Amino acid sequence: MNDIKTGSETKETAVEIKDLRMSYGKKLIQENINFQVAKGSIFIIMGGSGCGKSTLLKHMIGLLPPAAGQVLYGETDYWAAEVEKQDEIRRHFGVLFQGSALFSTLTLTENVTMPMKLNGDAKKSDAERRDRAHELLDMVSLSHAKDLLPNEISGGMKKRAALARALALDPEFLFLDEPSAGLDPISSRKLDDLILELRDRTRATVLVVTHELPSLFAIGDDGIFLDAQSKQPIARGAPKALLETCEHPFVQAFLNREVPDGDESNE
Amino acid sequence: MSLYSSSRERVLALAAIGKGALSRFAAVKEVATLLGELIIATFALFRGRARFDRADTWAVVQASGASALGVVALVNLLVGSILAFVGAIQLQKFGAEMFVADLVSIATVREMAAVITAVVLSGRTGAAFAARIATMQGNEEVDALKTMGVSPVEYLVLPRVLALTLMTPLLYVFACGVGLLGGWVVAVGTLDLSNALYWDRTAEALAGRHFVLGALKSLCFGALVAFAGCFYGLRAGRNAAAVGEATTSAVVSGIVGVIIVDAVFALCAFALDV
Numbered sequence: 001m002n003d004i005k006t007g008s009e010t011k012e013t014a015v016e017i018k019d020l021r022m023s024y025g026k027k028l029i030q031e032n033i034n035f036q037v038a039k040g041s042i043f044i045i046m047g048g049s050g051c052g053k054s055t056l057l058k059h060m061i062g063l064l065p066p067a068a069g070q071v072l073y074g075e076t077d078y079w080a081a082e083v084e085k086q087d088e089i090r091r092h093f094g095v096l097f098q099g100s101a102l103f104s105t106l107t108l109t110e111n112v113t114m115p116m117k118l119n120g121d122a123k124k125s126d127a128e129r130r131d132r133a134h135e136l137l138d139m140v141s142l143s144h145a146k147d148l149l150p151n152e153i154s155g156g157m158k159k160r161a162a163l164a165r166a167l168a169l170d171p172e173f174l175f176l177d178e179p180s181a182g183l184d185p186i187s188s189r190k191l192d193d194l195i196l197e198l199r200d201r202t203r204a205t206v207l208v209v210t211h212e213l214p215s216l217f218a219i220g221d222d223g224i225f226l227d228a229q230s231k232q233p234i235a236r237g238a239p240k241a242l243l244e245t246c247e248h249p250f251v252q253a254f255l256n257r258e259v260p261d262g263d264e265s266n267e
Numbered sequence: 268m269s270l271y272s273s274s275r276e277r278v279l280a281l282a283a284i285g286k287g288a289l290s291r292f293a294a295v296k297e298v299a300t301l302l303g304e305l306i307i308a309t310f311a312l313f314r315g316r317a318r319f320d321r322a323d324t325w326a327v328v329q330a331s332g333a334s335a336l337g338v339v340a341l342v343n344l345l346v347g348s349i350l351a352f353v354g355a356i357q358l359q360k361f362g363a364e365m366f367v368a369d370l371v372s373i374a375t376v377r378e379m380a381a382v383i384t385a386v387v388l389s390g391r392t393g394a395a396f397a398a399r400i401a402t403m404q405g406n407e408e409v410d411a412l413k414t415m416g417v418s419p420v421e422y423l424v425l426p427r428v429l430a431l432t433l434m435t436p437l438l439y440v441f442a443c444g445v446g447l448l449g450g451w452v453v454a455v456g457t458l459d460l461s462n463a464l465y466w467d468r469t470a471e472a473l474a475g476r477h478f479v480l481g482a483l484k485s486l487c488f489g490a491l492v493a494f495a496g497c498f499y500g501l502r503a504g505r506n507a508a509a510v511g512e513a514t515t516s517a518v519v520s521g522i523v524g525v526i527i528v529d530a531v532f533a534l535c536a537f538a539l540d541v
Contacts, residue, residue: 061414087416095414101407105323115415118318 011038014173014205015060020069022055029055032232033069035224042199042206044216044223044239048254051228053209054098054177060207061175062090073173091119094166094204098178100158102150108161109133109146115168136164140194156187160194167198174198176208180215192218213257217243225251301498304420305428312429317421324426331392331427331493332434336441338391339384343375343442346383347449350374355458364458368468371450376477377536380442382529385488388435389521393496396427397517400500401510409501424497428490435489436482443481476541484532488525495521 013036020033029052037043045053058064060071062078070077073089081089102111112133116124124132137146140160145153153161159179166174179195180188192215199206210216216223216239225235225242227250235242235251243255253259311317354370400423403409409419447469454460496517503513535541 063410063413090414090416093414095411097407097411099407101411103408103411104402104406118415118417 011041013037014039014041014073015207016070016072017056017060018070018072020056020059020071021067022052022059023067024055028231030226030231030233033224033226035233035236037205037207038222039205040199040203041221042195042208042219044220045207045209045226046211046216046223046239046254047226048211048228051226053211053226056226057175057177057207057209061093061095062086091169092172094169094171094174096159096162096166096174096176096179098181100150100155100162102158102162102165104150107147107149108137108142108153108164111150111161112136112165112168115165119169133164133168136167137161139167139198140164156183156191159183159187159191163191163194163198167202170202171204174202174204174206176206176210178210178212179208180210180212185214188212188215189218191215195219211254213255225254297502298498301420301424301494301501304418305424305494308418308421308425309429311421312425317425318417319422319426324430327426328430328434330395331388331431332437335388335391335434335438338387339438339442340445342383342387343380343446344449346379347371347375347446347451348453349449350379350446351450351453352457355453359458364454365460365464365468367454367458367460368450368465369472371454372447372469372472373477375446375450376443376473376481378481378529380446381439381481381484381488382525384435384438384442384485385492385525386522388431388438388489389492389495389525390518392431393492393517393521394514396431396493396496397500397503397513398510400497401503401513404501404503405505405509419501424494424501427497428493431493432486432490435485435492439481439485443478480532480536480541484529487528487532491524491528492521495524 016036017033021031022029022033033056035043045056047053055064059066060078065079071079073092076085076089078086078089102108103114106114109130110133113129116129116132134143134146137143140163142157142160142164145157145161150158150161163176163179166176176195180191183191195206195208196219198204206219208216208219220239222238223236223242224233225246225248226232227234229250234248235246237246239255242251246252246255308317350371351367354367355364358364358366358370400409403423409423412419412422451462451465454465455462499513499517499520503509
């Protein structure tokens with residue numbers, strides 16, 4: 001796999017998407033998606049509502065096979081690999097879902113312990129797993145809520161708890177689907193800071209789906225912009241750089257929070 | 268113009284039939300896929316490789332077994348009583364009231380205890396399975412399991428199908444006892460049959476094969492009801508109406524499935540002279 005040149009330094013590629021085509025049945029969502037993500041970077045998947053950002057993430061985390069193309073982790077195409085290999089790759093994933101996806105009948109500690117219990121941390125005792133869960137909950141400032149159920153905490157706390165669970169297996173890849181959706185600006189900012197801190201601490205490669213402008217400018221090292229109209233990516237690069245250099249009118253309108261010329265839709 | 272519109276209507280009707288057939292075929296394919304995955308998960312369980320939460324499984328066993336005793340008792344007691352009432356009215360015409368015990372016992376043990384218990388479980392436990400899994404589907408909890416490398420079939424479906432398959436025959440035995448008791452109350456209370464005569468006739472009428480048939484049925488009904496609940500739960504969409512739709516489909520399919528399987532058992536029992 002090729003290395004990626006970013007400015008003066010060359011970084012190893014963590015994941016590569018090649019000629020990906022996304023569709024639901026006969027309905028095309030996106031095509032010609034090609035990008036590489038540098039190891040240890042924060043890569044943003046941007047675009048308007050309904051352009052296929054979350055679908056692309058689902059193709060990358062093994063939830064939905066693409067219509068065509070490759071999702072390469074190292075030299076391995078995830079979707080062409082044997083089930084055992086897919087399981088092995090997936091063990092390096094940590095995923096934060098848009099709705100947090102915490103198990104509603106389990107406490108936060110049990111939620112964070114669960115991936116360890118289910119994924120080969122058999123050598124660890126229950127006490128060790130619990131200690132690790134408390135450590136992670138402490139890292140996301142939730143040590144006071146460790147025995148609460150998900151329905152007893154706020155939306156922002158749920159996101160942080162889900163982030164702690166995503167980190168339970170020390171993932172190489174952290175996938176975050178709309179992490180700051182539904183959060184107030186202060187909670188959103190705190191979550192962004194936490195993502196940056198976690199990336200620096202764990203050296204994980206982070207892929208974020210978002211259309212929250214403050215977030216994508218604050219944390220994005222690199223990114224891709226999907227367009228719902230042309231059904232293909234229309235820009236590639238760090239969000240801040242795109243704001244300065246990208247000439248595509250829709251990208252400019254999006255990043256400057258303006259209504260593009262000729263757009264009469266109510267959305 | 269009218270010729271054109273009638274031929275167009277015919278084409279549209281054919282297209283609707285074709286679409287319906289294709290969607291049925293897709294559903295059958297989905298059922299077969301889940302069944303295959305369930306069989307694989309069962310083998311994994313026997314090899315000690317299935318990944319599921321034992322505490323959750325125990326909670327499911329309790330919810331499908333012990334917690335259902337009250338409603339199963341009430342319904343079967345009433346069904347036993349109804350059988351006795353209906354039988355008494357007809358048998359009195361021929362002066363054969365004493366055979367009410369035969370009617371109640373054979374009907375309860377061979378048919379009613381198993382079928383009525385399965386119908387109750389479909390509305391109670393099957394619906395609960397569908398609602399729980401559909402809610403998890405909507406909350407992306409099922410997706411979260413998949414990304415943890417855990418099969419939702421192993422984690423959610425297998426414990427539920429096993430729990431209900433094992434609990435239903437036990438509930439059937441309980442339902443038989445309660446049903447016979449319901450018949451006894453009516454027979455002794457309204458027909459002036461003695462206790463001894465009622466239970467003697469019951470013992471004479473019943474044979475081991477009746478219990479075996481009823482228990483076999485209830486085993487199949489338990490598996491079917493649990494499978495329907497889990498199938499519609501996993502198949503649920505992610506909108507607000509999805510949980511309700513999944514629950515309704517699970518209950519309707521469970522009850523219809525139970526009646527169909529019961530009819531197949533009746534045909535087989537008739538052919539084998541059981």
